[in-house]
Every structure is written in C-alpha cells, then in structure tokens.
Amino acid sequence: MRFDHAGIATDDATTLATLYTDLFGASLVHEEEFDGMRVVFLDLGNGYFELLEPLEDGTIARYVDDHGSGIHHLAVETDDIAGALERARELGLELIDEAPRRGAWGHDVAFLHPKSTGGVLVEFVEH
Amino acid sequence: MRFDHAGIATDDATTLATLYTDLFGASLVHEEEFDGMRVVFLDLGNGYFELLEPLEDGTIARYVDDHGSGIHHLAVETDDIAGALERARELGLELIDEAPRRGAWGHDVAFLHPKSTGGVLVEFVEH
Numbered sequence: 660m661r662f663d664h665a666g667i668a669t670d671d672a673t674t675l676a677t678l679y680t681d682l683f684g685a686s687l688v689h690e691e692e693f694d695g696m697r698v699v700f701l702d703l704g705n706g707y708f709e710l711l712e713p714l715e716d717g718t719i720a721r722y723v724d725d726h727g728s729g730i731h732h733l734a735v736e737t738d739d740i741a742g743a744l745e746r747a748r749e750l751g752l753e754l755i756d757e758a759p760r761r762g763a764w765g766h767d768v769a770f771l772h773p774k775s776t777g778g779v780l781v782e783f784v785e786h
Numbered sequence: 787m788r789f790d791h792a793g794i795a796t797d798d799a800t801t802l803a804t805l806y807t808d809l810f811g812a813s814l815v816h817e818e819e820f821d822g823m824r825v826v827f828l829d830l831g832n833g834y835f836e837l838l839e840p841l842e843d844g845t846i847a848r849y850v851d852d853h854g855s856g857i858h859h860l861a862v863e864t865d866d867i868a869g870a871l872e873r874a875r876e877l878g879l880e881l882i883d884e885a886p887r888r889g890a891w892g893h894d895v896a897f898l899h900p901k902s903t904g905g906v907l908v909e910f911v912e913h
Contacts, residue, residue, distance in 0.1 A: 667904060669904050679904075682870075706789035728906075729900065732857075733857060747809060777855045
C-alpha cells in the first residue's frame with residue numbers, strides 16, 4: 660500500500676485550493692460535485708490533498724460545524740481493497756463500510772472507524 | 787514540493803505502529819525520543835506516518851488530553867525551507883516558526899498556524 664491522500668474538510672474549497680496551489684506548488688487535477696460536496700484534488704506529485712466542501716447537510720457539513728475546517732481523514736491506496744478490508748476485519752477493527760463503495764473520482768473506497776485506528780479516520784482507496 | 791508525512795498524536799505509539807505496520811504494510815524506519823515525545827516514522831513508500839507519543843507535558847500531550855489521539859498535522863517536503871517560509875510570509879500567513887528549527891530525525895522544520903491554512907497545521911520539512 661502507499662499514501663494516497665489527506666482529506667481536508669473546508670467551508671471554502673476554492674480559496675483553499677488557490678492557497679495550497681500557490682504555497683505548495685500543487686496542481687489542481689480533479690474537481691467534481693460528489694455526494695453533496697464540492698471535492699477538489701490537489702496533486703503534490705507523490706500524493707494528494709482532497710478538499711471537501713459541503714454543499715448540503717451531511718457528514719462533512721457536520722464536521723465543519725462541530726470542529727471547523729481541518730484535517731478529516733487519511734487515505735491509503737491499495738490494489739486489493741477487498742483484501743484490505745478482510746485484513747482489517749481479521750484484526751478486529753471496526754469497519755464503517757463493510758464492502759467497498761464508489762467514492763469521489765470514481766475510485767472504490769472503504770472507511771475504518773477511528774476508534775479502531777488510533778483516532779484516525781482511515782480510508783482505503785483503490786483507483 | 788511533495789507530501790512528506792501526516793503527524794498522528796497518540797497515547798501509545800508502540801501499539802499503533804504495530805497496527806499500521808500490519809494493516810498498511812508500512813515499515814518502521816525511524817524511532818527516537820525527541821522534544822519530550824516518542825517519535826516513530828512509518829514508511830509507506832511514498833511518504834510517512836509520524837507517530838507522536840507524549841512522554842512529558844507539551845503541545846502533543848495537551849493535544850491528546852483535549853482531542854484524544856488523532857491526526858495532528860500535515861508535512862510537505864521542500865528543498866528550500868527558507869524560501870517556503872518567505873513565500874508563506876508574502877502570502878500573509880501566520881507563522882508559528884519565523885525561521886526553520888531542528889525537528890525530529892534531524893530534519894529542518896517550520897510550522898504555519900492552522901488559522902492561516904484552512905484549519906490545517908502545516909509543517910514544512912527539509913531533509
């Protein structure tokens with residue numbers, strides 16, 4: 660597996676994308692509306708920052724309301740997301756997604772509950 | 787610049803390192819006591835997870851007390867940390883470190899205040 664992205668919840672993805680592009684020399688490589696959010700991927704060459712701006716009520720809207728903007732999750736890329744989930748299950752971890760589902764950018768994703776993973780919301784992603 | 791690491795505050799770096807090694811196939815590549823913390827770097831091939839376990843009172847101890855374990859910061863690697871800080875200053879961002887300082891693993895580091903960077907505690911690191 661390898662690092663894929665850090666998911667960042669924000670109330671203004673446009674402004675943050677401009678700042679990160681300028682500050683980090685990152686490239687905006689993908690942008691879409693997905694699941695009630697504006698989702699922007701910034702490429703750092705060896706991984707992405709995924710900006711998540713809520714457009715309607717949902718998990719990210721509630722996160723921003725409760726915590727303000729900030730780092731929301733870490734995503735690890737795998738070539739075998741079903742196997743990764745099975746391994747997590749064997750380790751006794753609590754899964755948010757029992758099976759992979761379609762995520763942003765057309766990728767297959769599955770999340771693990773942070774209480775099983777050191778307080779970190781972990782996403783497996785298979786491109 | 788490129789992604790360097792996600793810093794994760796934890797009350798038990800040993801247990802979390804074992805879990806992440808198993809779950810992600812990450813390799814433990816560096817471990818030290820630094821600035822009142824046990825610091826463990828796990829290599830994902832294209833970036834690191836840095837586990838930070840407080841051994842005495844300090845920023846990370848207070849973070850864990852207040853928020854519990856979880857994602858603490860995101861670090862971006864640069865070949866010119868002085869230039870990166872200068873660019874941040876030009877952009878009007880609030881700096882935590884006005885000049886680079888010695889961080890874990892002997893790297894030069896400098897942090898930007900999260901209120902300037904979308905709620906994300908950003909670290910510049912030069913190896």
